[in-house]
Amino acid sequence: MSNLTREALTARDAADPLHSFRDRFDLPEGMIYLDGNSLGPLAYPVRDRVADVLNREWGQDLITSWNKNHWMALSTRIGDKLAPMIGANAGEVVAADSTSINLFKLLSAAVQLRPDRRTIVSEAGNFPTDLYIAEGLIALLGGSYRLRLIDDGERVEEALDDDVAVVMLTQVDYRTGRKLDMPATTQAVQKAGALMLWDLAHSAGAFPVDLNAAGADFAVGCGYKYLNGGPGAPAFLYVAARHQEGVQPALSGWLGHAQPFAFQHSYAPAAGIVRFVAGTPPVLSMAALDEALTLFGDVDLTALQNKSADLTDLFIALVEERCAGHGLTLATPREAVRRGSQVSFRHADGYALMQALIARRVIGDFRDPDIVRFGFAPLYISFTDVWDAVEHLRQVLENREWADDAYAVRAAVT
Amino acid sequence: MSNLTREALTARDAADPLHSFRDRFDLPEGMIYLDGNSLGPLAYPVRDRVADVLNREWGQDLITSWNKNHWMALSTRIGDKLAPMIGANAGEVVAADSTSINLFKLLSAAVQLRPDRRTIVSEAGNFPTDLYIAEGLIALLGGSYRLRLIDDGERVEEALDDDVAVVMLTQVDYRTGRKLDMPATTQAVQKAGALMLWDLAHSAGAFPVDLNAAGADFAVGCGYKYLNGGPGAPAFLYVAARHQEGVQPALSGWLGHAQPFAFQHSYAPAAGIVRFVAGTPPVLSMAALDEALTLFGDVDLTALQNKSADLTDLFIALVEERCAGHGLTLATPREAVRRGSQVSFRHADGYALMQALIARRVIGDFRDPDIVRFGFAPLYISFTDVWDAVEHLRQVLENREWADDAYAVRAAVT
Numbered sequence: 001m002s003n004l005t006r007e008a009l010t011a012r013d014a015a016d017p018l019h020s021f022r023d024r025f026d027l028p029e030g031m032i033y034l035d036g037n038s039l040g041p042l043a044y045p046v047r048d049r050v051a052d053v054l055n056r057e058w059g060q061d062l063i064t065s066w067n068k069n070h071w072m073a074l075s076t077r078i079g080d081k082l083a084p085m086i087g088a089n090a091g092e093v094v095a096a097d098s099t100s101i102n103l104f105k106l107l108s109a110a111v112q113l114r115p116d117r118r119t120i121v122s123e124a125g126n127f128p129t130d131l132y133i134a135e136g137l138i139a140l141l142g143g144s145y146r147l148r149l150i151d152d153g154e155r156v157e158e159a160l161d162d163d164v165a166v167v168m169l170t171q172v173d174y175r176t177g178r179k180l181d182m183p184a185t186t187q188a189v190q191k192a193g194a195l196m197l198w199d200l201a202h203s204a205g206a207f208p209v210d211l212n213a214a215g216a217d218f219a220v221g222c223g224y225k226y227l228n229g230g231p232g233a234p235a236f237l238y239v240a241a242r243h244q245e246g247v248q249p250a251l252s253g254w255l256g257h258a259q260p261f262a263f264q265h266s267y268a269p270a271a272g273i274v275r276f277v278a279g280t281p282p283v284l285s286m287a288a289l290d291e292a293l294t295l296f297g298d299v300d301l302t303a304l305q306n307k308s309a310d311l312t313d314l315f316i317a318l319v320e321e322r323c324a325g326h327g328l329t330l331a332t333p334r335e336a337v338r339r340g341s342q343v344s345f346r347h348a349d350g351y352a353l354m355q356a357l358i359a360r361r362v363i364g365d366f367r368d369p370d371i372v373r374f375g376f377a378p379l380y381i382s383f384t385d386v387w388d389a390v391e392h393l394r395q396v397l398e399n400r401e402w403a404d405d406a407y408a409v410r411a412a413v414t
Numbered sequence: 415m416s417n418l419t420r421e422a423l424t425a426r427d428a429a430d431p432l433h434s435f436r437d438r439f440d441l442p443e444g445m446i447y448l449d450g451n452s453l454g455p456l457a458y459p460v461r462d463r464v465a466d467v468l469n470r471e472w473g474q475d476l477i478t479s480w481n482k483n484h485w486m487a488l489s490t491r492i493g494d495k496l497a498p499m500i501g502a503n504a505g506e507v508v509a510a511d512s513t514s515i516n517l518f519k520l521l522s523a524a525v526q527l528r529p530d531r532r533t534i535v536s537e538a539g540n541f542p543t544d545l546y547i548a549e550g551l552i553a554l555l556g557g558s559y560r561l562r563l564i565d566d567g568e569r570v571e572e573a574l575d576d577d578v579a580v581v582m583l584t585q586v587d588y589r590t591g592r593k594l595d596m597p598a599t600t601q602a603v604q605k606a607g608a609l610m611l612w613d614l615a616h617s618a619g620a621f622p623v624d625l626n627a628a629g630a631d632f633a634v635g636c637g638y639k640y641l642n643g644g645p646g647a648p649a650f651l652y653v654a655a656r657h658q659e660g661v662q663p664a665l666s667g668w669l670g671h672a673q674p675f676a677f678q679h680s681y682a683p684a685a686g687i688v689r690f691v692a693g694t695p696p697v698l699s700m701a702a703l704d705e706a707l708t709l710f711g712d713v714d715l716t717a718l719q720n721k722s723a724d725l726t727d728l729f730i731a732l733v734e735e736r737c738a739g740h741g742l743t744l745a746t747p748r749e750a751v752r753r754g755s756q757v758s759f760r761h762a763d764g765y766a767l768m769q770a771l772i773a774r775r776v777i778g779d780f781r782d783p784d785i786v787r788f789g790f791a792p793l794y795i796s797f798t799d800v801w802d803a804v805e806h807l808r809q810v811l812e813n814r815e816w817a818d819d820a821y822a823v824r825a826a827v828t
Contacts, residue, residue, distance in 0.1 A: 026473045035477045042473040050468055050698065058645055059440045059456040063449045063777065071645060098693025100667030101515055108554060124679055129668035129693065132681035136666030140522060140554065149679065224694070231472055231485060231697035252550030253514030254543035263782060265538055265563065267546035279512025279543065280638070283645035284464065285696035363477065368677060 004318070009383040017303045022380040024295060025228075032389050034364045037174075037202055037342050037375030040228030040292070049291035050230075053284060065283075074286045075255075075277050079236060081293040082227075085301065086200060086219065087210030088238050095289060096277050099201060099222050099235040101251065103133040103168070105276055106218040106237060108250035110166035110195045111141070113243060117165035117194070118145050123153040127174050130199055134168065153180050160192035166218075167194055171209070172202035172340030175367045177312075177332040179203075179340045183214040190215065201225060204236075206341035206377065207308050208301035211238055218243075226341065226377055227296070229289030237276055244272050253278030299379065307378035309336035311386055315343050315374065318390040326397040331371055342375045355407035356396045362389050418732070423797035431717045436794045438709060439642075446803050448778045451616055451756050451789030454642030454706070463705035464644075467698060479697075488700045489669075489691050493650060495707040496641075499715065500614060500633065501624030502652050509703060510691045513615060513636050513649040515665065517547040517582070519690055520632040520651060522664035524580035524609045525555070527657060531579035531608070532559050537567040541588050544613055548582065567594050574606035580632075581608055585623070586616035586754030589781045591726075591746040593617075593754050597628040604629065615639060618650075620755035620791065621722050622715035625652055632657075640755065640791055641710070643703030651690055658686050667692030713793065721792035723750035725800055729757050729788065732804040740811040745785055756789045769821035770810045776803050 013019050026042045027033060033041060057069040066072050079093035086093070096102065107120065120134050131147070138145040150159045153169050160167075167189045172179045182198065189196045197218040203209050205226030211219055217240050223233030239247070249269060254260045256275040258268045269275035313336055319328060331344040347353050347370060354366040364374040374389070396402060427433050440456045441447060447455060471483040480486050493507035500507070510516065521534065534548050545561070552559040564573045567583050574581075581603045586593045596612065603610040611632040617623050619640030625633055631654050637647030653661070663683060668674050670689045672682040683689035727750055733742060745758040761767050761784060768780040778788040788803070810816060 028474050039477045047468055054461055054464055060442050063453045100693030104665055128677050131679055132666045132668060135681045136664050140664045232694045248553060250550050250554045251518055252546045254546060263542050265545055267549045279514030280646045282696040282699035284698045284702060288698060
């Protein structure tokens with residue numbers, strides 16, 4: 001590693017098969033954006049698409065756009081674009097609502113499919129909304145259900161018994177970046193008679209996922225992180241084809257009805273995945289996500305996976321070499337196969353450290369209690385960016401810039 | 415009425431205190447848009463705001479926008495702008511999710527607050543998603559709950575007994591435009607010990623609503639009709655202050671948590687109305703709605719109410735005078751106080767009739783089995799528009815243009 005130079009990395013960028021994708025994004029000048037795992041950046045085609053939806057589709061075509069400009073089809077069209085990125089078939093994915101709402105849909109579906117079981121299993125460190133939604137469903141269903149939290153998603157077997165209806169895990173931990181073995185976990189859960197629900201918030205768009213190869217039952221995910229669908233972009237959900245017809249949706253809105261425009265008094269679910277759509281989708285935000293996924297249609301997902309591993313490997317190696325002795329401890333698994341596209345370090349003054357980096361326009365984020373988190377979206381982050389980010393980090397640490405009083409005060413969101 | 419002329423109406427437009435608002439909308443040239451009760455048009459400030467959110471807030475400020483550009487506050491900021499339009503106080507309204515999802519939140523809240531009651535009452539002709547959502551909740555809650563549908567929302571007393579937990583009614587019927595007496599209905603429902611949930615989809619933005627004067631418990635409504643928030647704009651919900659702290663939300667997402675960025679394992683609801691927010695909101699669509707409501711800040715709501723009554727009175731009078739003998743029957747209450755801002759007629763060939771009007775760029779819509787529906791949004795529809803629309807309708811009827819074969823084939827959405 002000691003023979004690594006910035007020049008060598010710039011040459012590596014030139015040889016990167018994904019390098020040209022960077023030019024499709026409106027990345028701010030002089031910023032190293034390592035927070036695409038929280039909010040992906042704006043791609044130029046997305047900007048143009050939203051402007052067109054505003055001015056022509058809404059402004060001029062108005063109500064006729066539901067048919068003429070295919071607004072009615074957005075939920076499934078987005079789903080079908082996402083399907084090959086997450087190992088699903090067409091007709092197994094839709095875009096709709098938020099991740100929280102979609103979790104409620106699928107947890108309520110899971111308990112319907114396992115009526116004799118009363119336990120939902122998840123991980124204590126799962127993203128909070130996943131746990132909160134399970135709590136809300138359980139409270140609504142009354143006293144006999146329970147949520148069992150395990151400390152380590154890699155040891156799910158310990159929590160399995162014949163009362164477990166569904167196991168809900170996020171494949172990539174939002175703090176540490178730890179990535180679970182999807183096929184092995186799914187198999188263990190199903191062997192115990194339970195259903196497996198994956199949260200792909202930090203997976204989709206960062207590396208290829210293969211839900212069907214793993215035999216997964218359900219999945220949800222986020223449109224605004226690695227998929228670059230825009231702030232608060234609609235989320236997605238996946239239901240394996242074998243389960244679709246057996247579920248009566250709990251959030252039974254009119255756009256999931258078999259004949260929404262027949263305006264019937266009684267609910268009858270649409271065939272297939274469409275029944276998991278509830279209300280009218282936010283078209284401006286849906287259009288942005290749709291266009292962001294069109295861009296992924298040109299991406300070689302194996303190249304994405306490889307570059308993700310290479311960028312994160314490089315960051316770990318450079319930090320450990322060039323920032324040694326400053327109290328940083330790697331929080332992310334060292335083996336590339338066991339992590340997503342982010343690297344987290346622990347540091348006693350992590351919050352102030354990240355503020356000092358942000359002041360230098362190196363944008364990562366901080367998660368309690370002591371985690372500094374860096375996302376490496378392989379679509380637009382270069383090897384040179386990694387070098388430059390580490391150089392800034394080294395200077396911040398050596399100059400003790402993080403000790404500046406201004407960096408100690410916490411804002412609500414970073 | 416026989417002395418009415420187009421010239422007289424043009425003079426009336428010139429004297430209309432709301433006339434200048436029309437210039438703020440990008441209405442297509444040569445179109446008479448009487449479908450703002452289905453999808454409101456694009457206002458220029460909304461177009462500019464969305465472009466700014468795209469290019470500057472998302473494109474350049476990226477993740478910092480959650481604080482810097484107040485994305486975190488959008489849900490409550492929109493709610494507080496809406497509050498005076500619907501007779502609520504600040505802190506009683508938020509924008510979030512879709513109407514369907516918000517109905518689920520409030521119906522589940524209502525049954526929590528009336529634990530010994532098992533009946534939800536609604537009207538058979540209510541907008542279907544309202545009924546479907548009630549069905550979905552009831553199925554999830556298990557066998558002991560039921561949905562009781564009445565034929566006529568004006569005779570709600572007949573359905574009330576001591577098992578009714580909540581009555582859910584849409585104030586303005588989406589087909590006929592019939593408007594319910596909000597104070598009297600609410601009082602009757604509450605006298606029976608039940609809670610009152612209003613759907614304001616066809617009310618908010620068309621005329622002033624006064625939820626608090628009526629003593630209402632809950633309300634939902636739509637952002638994309640008379641509020642002009644854009645296609646599939648986020649919906650809103652109202653919870654009377656007295657009920658907020660007593661409800662544990664069923665859709666308990668992280669943004670309704672007391673401390674969303676503390677990332678706690680257990681759900682603890684935020685104080686007040688914020689607990690009814692679930693997941694991350696779609697910011698592009700939220701920003702459009704926010705800006706559309708800023709425009710309403712300049713509107714005199716009494717003038718809006720008066721113009722709504724005048725436009726619809728005029729349309730009824732002109733159609734009955736100038737289109738007599740062509741099989742049109744008024745479906746909307748004749749007294750202005752008993753209708754919303756739309757007028758519906760029944761016609762045996764209603765579908766083809768509307769298609770023929772649309773071919774002349776007079777845009778209304780059709781609802782099964784025989785209703786032609788015309789929305790008169792007082793913010794941008796003029797008295798001259800009403801004259802011109804009736805003149806087109808007269809010509810379509812006298813020329814039997816609706817009998818053209820091309821107009822008989824139905825599309826999925828009109």
